[in-house]
Amino acid sequence: MDISIKYNPRLVEKKIYDYWINGNYFSSIPDDRIPYTIIMPPPNITGILHIGHILNNTIQDILIRYARMNGYNSCWIPGTDHASIATEAKIVSLLKEKGLSKEILGRRKFLSFVLEWTKKHKNIIFNQLKRLGCSCDWSRIQFTMNEKLSKSVIRAFIDLYNKGYIYRGDHVVNWDPEAKTTISNEEVLYKEQIGRLYYIRYKIQYEENYVTIATTRPETMFGDTAICIHPNDTRYYNLKGKYAEIPMTNKFIPIIQDSYVDMNFGTGCLKVTPAHDINDKNIADKHQLDIIDIFNDDATLNEKCPSVYRGMDRFDARKKIIEDLKKFGFFVRCEKLKQKIGFSERTFSVIEQKSSLQWFLKMKKLSVPAIESVKNGDIKFHPNELKKSYFQWMNNIKDWNISRQLWWGHRIPVYYYGNGDYDFVVAENFKIALEKAKFKTKNPHIKIWQDKDVLDTWFSSWLLPVSVFNGIIYPKNDEIRYYYPIEDMVTGSDILFFWIARMIISGFFFKKSKPFKKVYFTGIIRDSENNKISKSLNNSPNPIDLIEKYGADAIRMGLILKTSAGKDFHFNEEICLQGSNFSNKIWNAFRLIKSWNIDENENIYESSKIAMLWIKNRFYSVLDSFENFFKEYRFDESLMILYKFIWYDFCSWYLEIVKPNNKIISKIVYFNTIFWFENILKLLHPYMPFISEEIWNIIGKRKKEEALTISSWPKKNIYDNNVLYCFERTTKVISKIRHIRNMVNISYKESLLLYVENKKDNKIYDSIILKLSNLTKIISVSKEPVNISFIPFFLGKDKFYLSINKNSVSRNNIVHLEKKIKYFCNLLSTIRQNLSNDRYLKSVPRELLLKERKKESDTLEKINNLKKNLEYIKKMK
Structure with a gap:
């Protein structure tokens, strides 16, 4: 197979997504597995998604892919919200441009016009989600105005009214004069x-x-x-x-x-x-x-x-x-x-x-179990600090004004007769309402008319954990019993009260139990002027333009590395570039591995044996940390540890050690490398699904049922910390030698000797140092060697001497070192100035202060080492 030199996401992503869809890997039906369910916070049907939606849905996709690979019956339900006010305002504006109004069209024609418009925009939104890689069950698409959800809304209203929670009253309300x-x-x-x-x-x-x-x-x-x-x-x-x-x-x-x-x-x-x-x-x-x-x-x-x-x-x-x-x-x-x-x-x-006659839902009594469920930890918040805001709002909760003076939405199921204001019946449809009115008035010729208003958009959204499984119309159906409660809700902290609190309330009212187990709150993404990125402000970059430019994996990775639960951050396109560079790093590692030729008789070098032992232990160490971070919803930290593992450990150390000089590699080493690379791809898949699936398929020429997205997640295993310690120490020795080579400008073609005073280390790691530092030999000595030119360096208490050819040292080396010493001395002076400033010490957070003190000691150590090296180089001259 021809593998392109540079990774091109545009050639890969559509092909891979079609592969997943054709394989039906995202669908879910109840079976004997443990369910893992997520409901997508339905984006408004008013245009393209913004970067906040991309972050939110990326986190959901990470969770659902992780669960799927861990053997859960993963069900991610996508959907859109009808957004009464925003949508009606948009349509009214469009009609105005054509010289029309909703009053001229009439209610029926107006709603028909809105439905056509929403169909078009639903497809735009779903296509954007697919471009992002969202592994939703597309057979379960929900729309808050579809027949099932509409019936659920009407039934919920009637149930709440019959139990005395809904009433009509004259209150001072917030009135929008533009939307009326x-x-x-x-x-x-x-x-x-x-x-x-x-x-x-x-x-x-x-x-x-x-x-x-x-x-x-x-x-x-x-x-x-x-x-x-x-x-x-x-x-x-x-x-x-x-x-x-x-x-x-x-x-x-x-x-x-x-x-x-x-x-x-x-x-x-x-x-x-x-x-x-x-x-x-x-x-x-x-x-x-x-x-x-x-x-x-x-x-x-x-x-x-x-x-x-x-x-x-x-x-x-x-x-x-x-x-x-x-x-x-x-x-x-x-x-x-x-x-x-x-x-x-x-x-x-x-x-x-403005004083207005509206419909209200009594919230005080309904909210009691919702408060208790969060208080006792039955529902967990990430970050936990948001519980304080939740309790403040819930303990002071007011009656919910659920009526809106609009045409687009769920029409209130109230039918008036007589004087119209307080003579009414509540019913699911006109026919039932008429019978009720006749019975109530004993008048067989009574005339009735339906309330013109619609319900607040959130009145449909607060029911979603129950209504998407038809649990309001059929409370004991198989799906609601299997999938409810859902596992995780992912949403912005700005709709804690709009949506999360109300869903908890409705879950306890309609199902007598919590609607979900955990809530992850994303921070708010802000623009360069600190404004919240939103559709209404039109200040979001177009996500599809970013995907076209960098690839979906790059956008996903960049956003996750910047975010942590509940914390706001400013969007900068550079984070996408970081993700793109990482994609290319992974692709180049893959190209390198595929360029090797396998020989069953090829010797396994000592350095490769050590590398294979180390990468195994290092992988399980990373997996352990990764899973701990992931289970705490610290996705940025789980991805960062994976990023460092891939970039530095696997690509910069492991592949450099096992890489053959003549492109011919031992079969054992090659398949060992493939094995760990495949395991790395598994860890990477929830975050960067496209490139990981593409490489997985090429490496193994996989069959349909062996897609990475449904493969098994690696199992945790024990690892030897001593192996990790010895290898890390080995890399530090190599880094010190490389630093000296660069400092003195010694070519890597020139082989050097390394003397080690009272060497106690396990000599098996010497093979790695010899290969990656281009040394002729490592010699153990009892004291500082004589009659040779060398530059010493320390690692803890151990002392090393790297032999240097006098002729390779020039005046430029001395000048270079003197400049570096001056630079670090100036840096140290600035750091100490800050640390001696009382105002600075009192104003900065403790974490930052500790970092500055560490920076001070590290800079001082660098200066001392550079000065010692300068002394040795001057002696050579």
Whole structure:
């Protein structure tokens, strides 16, 4: 087989993925094996994946491939999310470009249009996942709007409603004026901005006096239903029980007292606008105040406001109101104020708090078993520190607003009759609802209509561990009993509350048990300006462009080496280059091995015998560390130890030792090399599946059932630490000799002698030193040799003398050494400057301080060794 000089992932990856699919290696059905199940966090159906999705799915693929090779019945369920707000906003925007709107199309045509659009984008997303190498069971693709999941959502709603957990109520909610829908607290992004605090006079009824209030939102004053002061504020005792007039209206509102008021903010007088502030709503409920909503759904002022302002945008209205307040003498002053403004995560419009009649899910009681399961360790978090945030949120959990004023989504299964607001039945479909309404009203001619709103997107996602196996419709079916609970959830820490917490809650409600055993939280990938990489910000590199340029394995490896559980990191394309270089290193090692010719009669050199003994022990040592890191979900560390093992131990040491000079190698050495290379490929496969499978197939000309992806994971074995110690010491000797050769510029063609004082080492390792250092002989001496030119070096307490030909030493060698000594002296000075700086010592983490102290001692040792070498070289001259 012709093996290309440079590894070309574009020629390999599609071929290998087709090979896996044709072999049906990723499918799963219940059998007698132990299941290992993962559910893909479904990406939104709104375009291409970003680099955060690539990281998340790479980690899932690593876990699923590892489990598959360890004999588990691995089932990775892929899917996409219908993303109500984001998708509808996207489609509305597309329609607008064509001069259309969803109202012009009507609900049925609009939804038909959305479905066509989603089909196209589902395929784009799945193709991207395949390009990445994701070993999903593609026969199990889920879409949160498919028939099975939709039925599950409706059944879940009805079940929760019948048990008293779902209710309809009027609450102050976060309103997105662009999407014209309510959104959850978690979907609001807060940004600190410089605003204005406006001081406005309200006239006291029947008096010529005024009370001054301070507000950031003068446009909401037409929704004021009270002015509130603190009961202990002596400044305003005289106002108790009086009324004040809202400026530019004939409306009077009471002056009330409540300890909620901050006496030190503004004037200490609070305008109470219950429809547009949750805290004001709490005061209103307590004091039985009116609730007046002054905004239309698009945040323009409505008919509750004076006619001059009706239909005006809220921010335009603010400017006009300020002008008028000044004109009529109600304006006092304004001052700058730092404030946090809420923006919609989906449309980036400024959020309004708005009183609205919505559907809510009571969460307090439902959350109790979910709190206990994490507290007692039944569900484990990686990193464990995120449990603190989880408990803070869960212990203060609020009722979940589950309705959205959209057309795209799971329509709420509520059917109204009569006056429409509170006369309704809950049913799975129109036919059942009609029968219920007839029975309830005793009216055979009753007319009903379905609620126009849809359910929050997360209401389908929180059911996934149960609903993907149809466990809500058929609670005891074979699949739910076999696959549930799933093993691992991999997700971003930013949706701990959106999704993870809610899935745990739903698992205990619908299945009376945890939905998964462990959760791995990825950190947030950020761009160069520290912004979170996301679709909405459009600040992610195109993953397919990166795969085209570097290959999927390179992207996977680069991302994993940079990430650790829960920690954010900044994406830089250089990490992909590192992965690409590693792919080429592996490929070149493979090419070298395949270039050898096997001879059954070829002698096995002593150095090769030692190398084979060492690589065996080293492999099992690496496997032990690798597995310990892996089981602790420290994927970056497990990959790093593998990276170093392949790059340095296997390629730089083992292959150099056994490499034949004439390309003819002993059969035993060759197949030993192939055996350990195949085992290395097994460890590498979860991280870099394409190149490992390609080499595996070429090496063994494998049969279909012997694909690497379904091969057996290496079993742990004992290893001899003494062998590892002796070999490591041997490599240090070789490195010292190579360093001296480079320092004095002695050609590797020139054979040298090495003298060892009181040699106690096992001489069997001498064969490796002789070969890789190009020495003629290693001679044991009792003291420093005389009548020869040499450069000494130490290894611990042992002393070595490398013979040097005087004629090979030049003035340039001395200058070179002097420059190196000067460089390290300057470095040592900088290090010591830092270590003598009290401010530095107090500010840096302990780990960094220890590294600096180690750096100091290492640099000092280098300087001393260089100075000694310089003395010897000067003597030769």
